[in-house]
Amino acid sequence: MTTAEAYVEFGSREARGVSPTYERLSWAVARDDALLALLDTLPPGKRQPNLLFAVVRWLGGPVDDPATFHDYTVTHWPAIEVELRTRATQTNESGRCAVLLPVLAALPQPLALLEVGASAGLCLYPDRYAYRYGEHQVGSGEPVLECAAGGMVPPACVPQVVWRAGLDLNPLDVTDPDDVSWLEALIWPEHAHRRARLRAAAAVAAADPPLLVRGDLVDDLPALAAQAPAGATLVVFHTSVLYQVPAARREAFVRLVRELPGHWISNEAPEVLRHDGLPDAPDAALHNVLALDGKPLAWTRGHGQAMTWFG
Structure with a gap:
């Protein structure tokens, strides 16, 4: 192209x-x-x-x-x-937790979350945010993440998270004004609601900072995953990250993550992480595919604003 x-x-x-x-x-x-x-x-x-x-x-x-x-x-x-x-497009959109939540809530609890391409780690707090799927609200607190969801029954509760860690080539710090200003610049001009959401999510993260490790998604993933506490379900996840990774490295990551204990949640564009037998997307807009352990479950929009369940 x-x-x-x-x-x-x-x-x-x-x-x-x-x-x-x-x-x-x-x-x-x-x-x-x-x-x-x-x-x-x-x-x-x-x-x-x-x-x-x-x-x-x-x-x-x-x-x-x-x-x-x-x-x-x-x-x-x-x-x-x-x-x-x-610089890199490290859009740290906490709204994406709304499309991850149905999968996270259904896994054996408690969870140990490890995000690949974590940016400042704002998606590592799905248990601390509130969600609204139409008339159905889950959780409490700020921000409230709104998602238009079809083809699914919204989860009844937020997950229990006992450990959270992120891996990134250039982790950002929510307590650093320069890093936060870059995250704000990545939010599109008209999206005042996303800027307010970023500030609220950054306050959550700053109050209880996650473990963020500077490293490579293949070379450094096993050592970080090994730090997850025993008795918790390890969940390695990523969303709109792999398009920045060369194809051969992407394939090495997929092979590696499939071998780790626990579960793997991906939320990537279908041309970046391919799945066989996908149904047609809801419309011509760009959608990601939400998948658990390589099995596709739903079409999702890039900022978590909508999902269409088919799995």
Whole structure:
């Protein structure tokens, strides 16, 4: 896929109906030869729309108007390029816990959670958040995570978590204002509710910080998994992470995680982690596939805002 095609796909499948600002910007970049030429000097994984738009916003640049975005990006390209090469899309969306919850609540309790690609670890607190599936509410406290769920009976309670740990190449610290400002820049412009949710989830994590380990998802996973307490069900999980991992490394991770004790929950795009016999997605928007131990269960939207159960 060319860089232009990647921006068209992002605009039409991810941003459409979710962020008019990013939809408009994506289409503009896809037709902007000057910006495409600059982006094509970067490694493929550093050209993605989410990363570019977040870096420009984090540096104080404009995203509301494609023309001013073009001018700012061309003028400030040296500074933007430095950030693109060093940063990653570590969108730490606690809302994704809403699509993980039905699986987590059904596993043998208590749980030892280990998230791969944990960012700041905000998805390691599914027991501390509240959830609303239509009229059905589960749990208590803040934030309240809303999810439009079809084809399933919502869980009756939150899981019992006795250990939580995360593995990331560059773990972020919710007590570091610079790290939190980067997490806020990754939230799309119109999504004030997600910014409020981030702050509430960050407060939960800061009050009881998780164990976050800087490391590789293959080389360092077994040692961290071995720290999980006996008597708890180990759950290794990840969501919208593996697209950043080269295919061969991804396959090595899948082989490894299948051999670990406990369970494996994945929530990834179907072209990133393939499953046979998937039903049609609910619509043309970009969906992830939620799976337990390699068995697909549901279509989910990227920020946890909706899920369609079929498993």
